[in-house]
Amino acid sequence: GAVVSQHPSRVICKSGTSVKIECRSLDFQATTMFWYRQFPKQSLMLMATSNEGSKATYEQGVEKDKFLINHASLTLSTLTVTSAHPEDSSFYICSASGLAGAPYEQYFGPGTRLTVT
């Protein structure tokens, strides 16, 4: 149980275009989903927290108009990188929490490698 998927696993896009990343909890209802980014050989940095049906809460320094997060259902959250630039190239990882009996545990997706050319 507690499987989280991400799609796509890898994406290459041209500078100025937008790209959408999906995060799904496959076997539980995720009341909260988190988006992290990880630069090469660095740690994960929390970008934003989203609760189903609510606006996402962004960390300081994260542009909410650039990184659009939608959490329309208890099993799906999307991150859209708008007008992507090469500096947005990174590994984006989502996690989900809300599994019954494990309120503080986050389950991570496999990540999405974004390359902006």
Add this chain to the structure above:
Amino acid sequence: AQSVTQLGSHVSVSEGALVLLRCNYSSSVPPYLFWYVQYPNQGLQLLLKYTTGATLVKGINGFEAEFKKSETSFHLTKPSAHMSDAAEYFCAVIRGADGLTFGKGTHLIIQP
């Protein structure tokens, strides 16, 4: 505010030797602490966690960690390293409902 410090960005041990990865935390509230492992180009896998109760926590793959409040530490150990343990290890503290704060990670190298 919560923070995590992992001492040693790289740790190298011989196969069969003891693994010790250090983690110290700072938290204004009783902490919930986690250790995750990450293999190249993959997401994170939970090794173990401490929330309440017993301070010695056993996890998967033979790893364990001990919560020491007096030392604000949560070091990860494994008695005998295996080649498959080579990976990146992250210590993290939960920020309530606001996600996890991660340490910078420790790259574990296993020498044959």
